[in-house]
Amino acid sequence: MFNVANTIESSNGPNPKESIQKERSNQKFDPVLMNHFLEGSKKTSELNRKLLQQMERDPILSSNPNYYDLSKDQQRELTALKIERMSKYMEVDSKEENHRRLSLISVFDPQLNTRIGINLGLFLGCVRGNGTAEQFNFWANTKETSKLKGIYGCFAMTELAHGSNVAGLETTATYDKENDQFIINTPHIGATKWWIGGAAHSATHAATYARLIVDGKDYGVKTFVVPLRDSNHNLMPGITVGDIGAKMGRDGIDNGWIQYSNVKVPRFFMLQKFAKVSREGEVTLPPLEQLSYSALIGGRVTMVLDSYRVGARFTTIALRYAIGRRQFKQGKNPLETQLLDYPLHQRRLLPYLALTYLISNGAFKLEHTMDTTLDALDDAVNKNDMVKIGKLVNEMKTLFIDSASLKSTSTWLAAELIDQCRQACGGHGYSGYNGFGKAYNDWVVQCTWEGDNNVLAMSVGKPLIRTIGEVLKGKKAKGSISFLNNTQYLNEEAILTSVSDIEDLSMVLKSIEVLILRLCKDSLDTIQESNGVYEVVSNAMVTISKLKAHHYLLSEFLNRLSEADSSVKPYLVLIAKLYATAIVLDKFSGDFLTYSVLSPKLMGEVNQKLIPKLLAEIRPLTINYTDSFQQPDMILNAPIGKFNGDIYENYFGVVKAQNNHFHTKAPYSSALEGMLNRPSLNDRQRGETSDEVASILSK
Template sequence: MIQSIYFQKNPSLYMFVPMFYIVWADGILTHDEIKKVRELVKEQDWLNPEEKDFLLSQLDPQSPPSPDELKSWLHSIRSVSDQMTNDMKKSLVEMGIKLAEVNAQTMDQLSVEKAKTSLKEVEEALGVISSEAAYHLRSAQRKTTSETQSSLGSFDMETMADILDGQNKTILEEIRNLLQEESFDYLDTDHLSEYREQVFKWCKRLAEEGMGATAYPKEYGGEGDMQKYFAIMEGLSYHDLSTVIKFGVQFGLWGMSVYFLGTEKHHKKYLEKIGTLELPGCFAMTETGHGSNVKGLETTATYDHSSQEFIIHTPNELAGKEYIGNAALHGQKATVFAQLVIDGTVYGVNAFVVPLRDKAGQLHPGVTIKDCGRKMGLNGVDNGRIYFDQVRIPKKDMLDRYALVDENGQFQSPIASDNRRFFTMLGTLVGGRIGIPRSGLSAAKSGLTIAIRYSDQRKQFGPENAGEVPILNYRTHQRRLLPLLANAYASHFSLQYLTDRFLKRSESDAQEIEALAAGLKSFCTWNTTATLQECREALGGKGYLSENRIDRLKNDTDIYTTFEGDNTVLMQLVAKSRLSEFKKEFSDINFFGLVNYVSEQARTSLIEMNPITVRNTDSEHLLDFDFHLNAFQYRERDILTSAARRIKKHLDAGMDSFDAFNQTQYHMLHVGFAYIERVVLEQFQAQVERTTDPQCKATLTKLCQLFALTQIEKNKGWYLEHDYMAGTKTKAIRRQVNQLCAELRPEAVALVDAFRIPDSCLGAPIAVKKG
């Protein structure tokens, strides 16, 4: 208890104790604060000079109270807290008066009123929030919204999981069960060769289950089920991603190139052996010196009519096949893309099956392979560089679905143009741009599951005199993770749509689907990278520990943004496709003459551009699906017409078409983004409409709204520049995003549980659910 003689002489001084305690418990007084309080104390005519000097001495930074004295003040305050009303407990001033009354025999009411006024002035001078500071002192507990938020969920998790799995539920269940077998336990090793051999064993195990040959025709050991193959890639990606990539190289790139680019003789000779992994192989397209410019490859395949052979040759170091999966250790043959040369004439890039090594691992004569060595990630995949020195292969090993050399040594193809033939060949292999984003999304789902489960259990800080609260209850943490969760759901449904379009494709929509695959591959893999980085940071030090697997997920998926096509290059492909489609749409009218008209029509015809709507901040409007879609469509149309206008301007000025596109590359990227974002939103909204379970539909609706508003918020600068929204509206959107995050917080754990990722695959101790 407080023993000072001044308190004993004048118990009214106890009124200052709560305020003094807060001052010293909270920090150091500034010079201006001390000056102001001193002036206020000196003005109190109900205090004598000695008492004033005593109170001023309690505010001297050079002579702070001792730790014991500070604890004594707190003990005195709390000793009388049970005698206070609830209103009194919310005010430092009322607490001080009550403390004074308890310690005094009598209290002069005039002095009390003067003291109350003075204390409020002191409180104001110090910038103290009285009701908040009072909680620090009283013994009673309080409940807050943040403290009581839970993760109960309002929907049936299994129903939501079935929606996500869709028609792939059976095969995904098989994969999950398989991955929980002891043989698929993660290998904890930094030994490169040991890890690579384990990955090869895992791929063999998958081949034994028939999963490798799934997409091949039944007569070659498969099921003819491409849909199932994509689902396998998605499910396997909850496990080791090196296995996924080696699986994809072997059964996807190597096997599918033989299947799609070859003919029956190649299918009979190779497919069954590829599907069982009896014949490991590679997909040798990329060269050191060309990267994305596959059309400019320098490896040659020169036809020797006298021997009926092709001579595969690497003319220089930069023409070496670079970063080829399966090449360093296991690959025995490869689909090699090379410039076909007949009698000195080049007939463009064609594909050939070329031997690399025999079953004993000995390199074929003329073949040199260098190990790429340790990489940033995916170190279970044996990438290598391949060089050919006059390697001869039989004529029959040209994959001849689209082109061949006939008995007379003449080049034959149903497609006259080298360019068109080449891009037709590539179009058949677009499946890789579906498998990769689905794999990357699975990795993002794993990261989100780890981060959200941990955030639901990890407690930090909390209200004064109350328990700590889960960090997922904090608005900033919700803002970090829940929009990414909405993005994952949005990506999931858009990739389902892409897969379905790809499987049902026709010649007429092949170009559109190729552009869609390129765009979604970019959108989803960029989001994977961003999601995993945010998950790592949201987990703090726990995310930095390898045992919690975020590092492996980050490192293994980092390459996803550049293989199967560099994302930036792919987005330009998307933009060019959109410009071509735009031109076709108005092919009966002069295209560029129409651009300005269409742009102006887009501006003036939309109802959203009226002043009321531009400023509308009602929640009903901001959450409306039509508002979201119209906003996305408007942005897409405007950016597209703007890009066309820019290119036309450069061409009219006499600029070469290559330079014109180069000048507008940055703008072209935004054409791609706007198109893909609109498609993703459309497919999310379509899924919401298809959902029949009311609870799941309600939650998916909020997720879809969060996705849409987060994208609009991300692009708010553009909308403001184009007068599509006023500042009051973009601010309201920010508030609405906050509100949606709060409403989805109780659903977050159930939403990641709906991914049905086995705990053994997550491999993160911090992601183990309570109980």
């Protein structure tokens, strides 16, 4: 019987729903239990569900396909309405609820997340990191900023001519002793604060990075709270702001530029946890100033978690589609083949599924480490416990390396993941309504902001190379890089010698360590040949940083396996094997082979035997693995990826709902009609070029 209910059929159409539901009915493990592992705990998993239910029903916060049809102005307005709505939740949410709610929002409306994060994460993070406890309490709580009330902060760090080089910023804050105030000034176009999220329309105050000048002496870049708008939201004197305008993505955010023209702020608006200017102009610069950059770590850690969430969203969409979609008949099968039954399609997508599993665990671990370290540091600084501070400064260094390598590596990989998932959905991946385009455009700025990925990666590679130099001189490497002490592996011995070695994940972990070790040593030699210039090996530094991130992800995953429910554990091991081979070994195959960590023959076997075998094992479990991400349709916001699997009806339904096809002519149709029905060229030239005229004019 043909369908006459919705779309009237005169022969049978495709039935993707059936394929997906059939595979779902064969599940081998409980996706809810798996989700407990993915989200770090049963508690977080259940909290997420509660929050998502609430937001899916919320008339303002819920996502819908219309999101993809909004202009920049409409996106900004909707985002502002959502912020207003969120401010009400923030008055009743617990701290944990607020944190998880924002994390979930980051995947289905990243621009909303960012626009709130500018105030809560960057502005208050800067005040927390650079201000005294009293300063933080005033700006965060007394002023109720942390509830999006009273004031709205932004983070005025980067300038038109300076991004990564914070120490080179050129805005000035000159102490005016006579009036006990700072004069904030933008000396020239290059020092215009640029890209400042929230500045164009929202912010009332800016945490401003400016050079402290006292009595003509430049003390370097410090931070100041500078009011931009009064309580009527009118600009303060001396403040100029403008809109940055069109961006690649995140149109919902009002990024702006700021110029300060000799703006006066009280002396106590300087954030003075580390540096302080007395009434008489005496400058105190305590030795801990290096910790002032801790304001940026929170953002980096969050981006690793965001990488997990965006990976979960897009692998779910692309893999459901790959199961429901069929293309090309094979042999006598009356149905065409499901996309995911093609080995190439498995090879293209399933490694990213595995990657997402590994990032989830690493992200939660990193977040936990950061929370405990920063709390301990705040505590030690408040108590002025110098021994503890010394110990924590070392932990901060490790945290800096881990967060920098993971932020850069996982945001790059997530960008690649979105792109590959989109391509794997063919033309339908290019449709706005399946979310890939907007998500990619919104995402990729993560590779640039809060530490450009290449700059961060070099900041990881450099200390590792330096450490191997110290190890060779007899010093011991400590903490997460203590594997650099194993200099016995600097020879050319192969570490992985058989497929069974590779199936042993602790051996793969060791092979990453050895590769890092050899790369660092080789780089060190090159640097020494170049008179100590590190830049000559910057390309290797980036590779070292990426490998360090994979080392973290794999080792923390192995560490946590024992916590997993025994019913899901084998499937975690299976997915980690795919990650280890298809993401780590294959993507760095040139490096593993150059440094003889395994033989060419074994690498050939990995690619031709082992990876295909793992893919074949994961293939029937795919829907089980993606359902474990527990992504509701609201998060996916992609008709081809919906839970029910009714790809074509869902998708056609959205396209028709968003585009009225009962209007059959475009508003500009007359231009086209005029063109098609135009008179001949000779007529339009008033007959002046006709043969007849030619004979007259050429006589």
